[in-house]
Amino acid sequence: MKCLIIDDERPARELMEDNISMVPFLELAGSCKNADEAMKIMESQLIDLIFLDIQMPGLSGLQLLQSGLIEAPMVILVTAYEHYALEGFNLNVLDYLVKPVPFERFLKAVTKARELYLLKNKLVVADAPAPEQNYLWVNSDYSLVRINIDHITHIEGLKDYIKIYQINSDKPVIPRLTLHYMEEKLPADKFMRVHRSFIVALDKIQLVKKNRLYVPNAEVPFTDSYREQLMNYIGGN
The missing domain is CATH 2.40.50.1020 (LytTr DNA-binding domain)
Known part of the structure; x- marks a missing residue:
């Protein structure tokens, strides 16, 4: 899955980049500090999953979601503020991560995204037994x-x-x-x-x-x- 990071804080972007690099089914398409940079990337390639910060100068993450400017099928909010969770889920985000994000919690969120991605792309056969993974x-x-x-x-x-x-x-x-x-x-x-x-x-x-x-x-x-x-x-x- 092609991923895009939108966060105005460099350390937060670097941590997310590091986490993405550890997951074989994720590919980093871009790491942006604001909505303008993100829009340029989304104009040139298809993005499957966005990691979106809420508190950013200019257009906030929630405002970006409400604007309809992003077309990624899945969005995971990443923020230091827990009280935005309900508002985020009302906008149909896939998950809500609170900074600093432990890798275990990150992995749980992106695994959920992968399952949804496979279902949407009809790569999972309904009712087929899952092979035992050893x-x-x-x-x-x-x-x-x-x-x-x-x-x-x-x-x-x-x-x-x-x-x-x-x-x-x-x-x-x-x-x-x-x-x-x-x-x-x-x-x-x-x-x-x-x-x-x-x-x-x-x-x-x-x-x-x-x-x-x-x-x-x-x-x-x-x-x-x-x-x-x-x-x-x-x-x-």
Whole structure:
């Protein structure tokens, strides 16, 4: 999808440019500081998705939406002011991001845009079962890294990052994501949260001793609040 950024603040544009560069299905068509620059780009090429700031000198983001001058089928508002959310959604924007935008939240918004884009372009067959995906793409060290789900042994949550440990690697992959995000993405029948800071791959558990789980090359703590769920899984296998 071709994307356009409209924001008068250079740091905000640079962060959005960086986020777009991390997503394989997004292509940056232009990064503009005002509506005039954006209009010139939209006159020369088709834009699929616009990231639009609200508070800008001259024509504001909301005024630009109300004017009917932009023809992009999807608009995501990006602003430091939460109180504009209702007005934005009344103008049929796709999503509303509050600065500074975490990459996890950005990814959720653009994934929604991609799904709508595919539907509009009739690339999704109605009622067709989705193929099981056994990998994830994550951004780590300024690169997109493909993670094979079947290779994950456990995941450790840090303050702003996570560590993904795999059976085929001595070093963890460290993306800027949260454990909660990984819980939503990983298959629930294969992974379990066992601690506020750990998710474990159930089929990689080799030994349970006291409050420790042993997986290949590591031991993972688990807390009593997860004990019953964990024991139910072990007892059923």
